[in-house]
Amino acid sequence: MIGVLIFPDFQLLDAAGPISVFEIAARYAGQSPSIRVLAATPGPVRSSSGVEMLARGLKSAGAITTLIVAGGEGVDVAAKGKTTLAFVRRLAQRGVRLASVCSGAHLLAEAGLLDGRRATTHWQRTRQFLAIHPKVKWEPDRIFVRDGDIWSSAGITAGIDLALAMASEDFGEAIAQQTARQLVLYHRRSGGQSQFSSLLELKGPSGRFGPLLTWAREHLDAPLTVEDLAEQAGMSSRHFTRAFIAETGSTPSKAIERLRIEVARQRVQASGEAIERVAELTGFRDPERMRRAFIRAFGQPPQSMRRAARAV
Incomplete structure (x- = not known):
């Protein structure tokens, strides 16, 4: 009870x-x-x-x-x-x-x-x-x-x-x-009160692909294609994709985008780096592509999130 x-x-x-x-x-x-x-x-x-x-x-x-x-x-x-x-x-x-x-x-x-x-x-x-x-x-x-x-x-x-x-x-x-x-909620949100963490939102982040996701987070400026991830995991691309979806509930490409969004958000809110530079370092390359990803994830563009963080 x-x-x-x-x-x-x-x-x-x-x-x-x-x-x-x-x-x-x-x-x-x-x-x-x-x-x-x-x-x-x-x-x-x-x-x-x-x-x-x-x-x-x-x-x-x-x-x-x-x-x-x-x-x-x-x-x-x-x-x-x-x-x-x-x-x-x-x-x-x-x-x-x-x-x-x-x-x-x-x-x-x-x-x-x-x-x-x-x-x-x-x-x-x-x-x-x-x-x-x-x-x-x-x-x-x-x-x-x-x-x-x-x-x-x-x-x-x-x-x-x-x-x-x-x-x-x-x-x-x-x-x-x-x-x-x-309840129309994330199954897992961030471990931080920043309210968003892709690694923890993914099912079983400490499971078989936990080390891979950690590695990916540290190499977001690289292309990180399915082939790159499969090679890092020591698996064929086809087998890797199937196993990754079964383990995390997400496709590899979606998982990488969520990691890029998380790290980009942290940089946008906590630093004065140019938005273009943040997009480059987190693998979005194009600031417009990052802007669209932010709106999908947070409902607002990077510039608005930066202004809100500075106001706080």
Whole structure:
């Protein structure tokens, strides 16, 4: 059973996102969803948007095996609640899998459950939490982090990424992929809050073709044809293409384009290099070709992404 812990002024999507993931995944697995919303004070709990969610009391958590703690504007007050902190500690002692979404990590840290552990949170709260919880190994550029039985995720929608990873563990990779498709989401997003990483989006990046993809990333200025990739993998072109699609769910050419897009995005946002130079170094050659690829992937051209990054 999945438990979702909320409190007054919680962020609605922090709770609703993971709930939807586990509901859909359970149905694909042929099971009835088993999800319970919990709060220190049972009854309607008002989110920061004004929308209420009906919660049960903490005493009804006996059967849960996973607890997801929402974040939001009310987390600072919730993290001072002795009853809530004691409840979370008891679940940890019982071996329940714990997770936080966004600033919900503050509540787990206040309970002392993140001391000495790796964790992440929304990028806007990282500096504050570093000062408040110096014993936590904060990783600010991660979509989600798992350290043993404790998971944490970055801002808001990252709770969906975290829940998809948990669903993969609970129901299997195929169910998690089906769930992501139903939600019209990437199965895996970036390990960074930059929101995009082609290597991690590909199925099984640490599998048979993991080293090849890493090599390709380091040689994006080369043509990287199917024949080049097959030779590097020590396979015939035909066999390589079939095996690559079966392993990653992507054609070699699509995978290389996604790698080019990722590296080009990083250069565009983090450097002052000319757009033409970025296109050359990442193998697009033609800036117009790179512009079209950016619009397909991000909905905006490189120049707009650079302006937005500088504004931040």
